Amino acid sequence: MFEHKTQPEWLAVEDFLTTTVVHPDGALKQAVRSAVDAGMPPIEVTPNAGKLLKLLVQLSGARRVLEIGTLAGFSTIWMAQGLPDGGRLVTCEYLTKHADIAQTNVEAAGLGDMVEIRVGAALDTLAALQAEGQEPFDFVFIDADKENDAAYLEWAVRLGRPGTVVVLDNAVWEGAVLDSSIDEVNAPGIISALELLGKHPQLDATVIQTVGSKGWDGFALARVR
Numbered sequence: 001m002f003e004h005k006t007q008p009e010w011l012a013v014e015d016f017l018t019t020t021v022v023h024p025d026g027a028l029k030q031a032v033r034s035a036v037d038a039g040m041p042p043i044e045v046t047p048n049a050g051k052l053l054k055l056l057v058q059l060s061g062a063r064r065v066l067e068i069g070t071l072a073g074f075s076t077i078w079m080a081q082g083l084p085d086g087g088r089l090v091t092c093e094y095l096t097k098h099a100d101i102a103q104t105n106v107e108a109a110g111l112g113d114m115v116e117i118r119v120g121a122a123l124d125t126l127a128a129l130q131a132e133g134q135e136p137f138d139f140v141f142i143d144a145d146k147e148n149d150a151a152y153l154e155w156a157v158r159l160g161r162p163g164t165v166v167v168l169d170n171a172v173w174e175g176a177v178l179d180s181s182i183d184e185v186n187a188p189g190i191i192s193a194l195e196l197l198g199k200h201p202q203l204d205a206t207v208i209q210t211v212g213s214k215g216w217d218g219f220a221l222a223r224v225r
């Protein structure tokens, strides 16, 4: 019988999957490096999760993507790489420093024409997008301040259409959803968002447990009815 002599840590497994299956390109690797060099927090999605976002964009046939939380543009680039010619991605970022670095990374990836980075508090940007009468978004990725997660879900429904796919990162947060002493700042917002996902009349949802930058985490996936 085959015996496992050692139990690989989740991070080593994640690295193995990244090099064996996921294959992030040079532009994606540079986006992560630029964040480290700029002293930004290492809180981007894992390469595995980024590739999942790209595949979900492709599988859903999305042409218009909305992202809330840009950081250095790592998840932005993954999703934009899944868009067809003529596709569009609008991403919301609060900090000018993050937006500037993301802009450089998006352009280096050859996606500058496809991606628009809007600087400011996302709740203001989302209201502005509605006021501008933008076409509905086909795909929404939420990954910013957790206290506003439930509000972002409502905006995803408002700015989407029946069939829009919504992905919410950090849906498990190391188990803080059951034990908020693990993270008293972020847990309440995540729990409110999960409760809303479970009862919202226009959302049909589930959660995939994942490993994220800090360890055990989850992606909530929903479809607008």
Ligand SMILES: C[S@@+](CC[C@H](N)C(=O)[O-])C[C@H]1O[C@@H](n2cnc3c(N)ncnc32)[C@H](O)[C@@H]1O
Binding pocket: 043, 044, 045, 068, 069, 070, 071, 072, 073, 074, 075, 076, 092, 093, 094, 095, 098, 120, 121, 122, 123, 143, 144, 145
């Ligand atoms: C977890 S990081 C995003 C990571 C990115 N999605 C990735 O995987 O590469 C969250 C980002 O959201 C931004 N952010 C936080 N609060 C925000 C707000 N109210 N409006 C817009 N952006 C915000 C932060 O500055 C940070 O850059």
